[in-house]
Amino acid sequence: MTKELICVYQDCVMCGDRGKKLKQIIETNNLQVRKVSFASDEGNNLIHTAIFEHNISTMPFFTDGKKFSTKIEDFNGQSTKKVPVITKKSKSVKTGGKGNKK
Secondary structure (H helix, E strand, O other): OOEEEEEEEOOOOOOHHHHHHHHHHHHHOOEEEEEEEOOOHHHHHHHHHHHHHHOOOOOOEEEOOOOEEOOHHHHOOOOOOOOOOOOOOOOOOOOOOHHHOO
């Protein structure tokens, strides 16, 4: 099943090295990307939603209508990054130093 994404852009998003990577991700993950200019009415509305509801303030960004992200990898169902494991460590209080001279 093909998933359609919208890419809101200011400059050509499919050019250069980044464009090659995007095309490969699109093809590998059976995605369909519809490019929308930031200057169009639809682009303007999507930018407003991205900024005020999803805290995204850079272009290009991608959306499926619900999720907004600057990374197309967020829509392919698998992460290309390893997520770091965060563990709680007790905070140690530093003693000594210049402020503790007697």
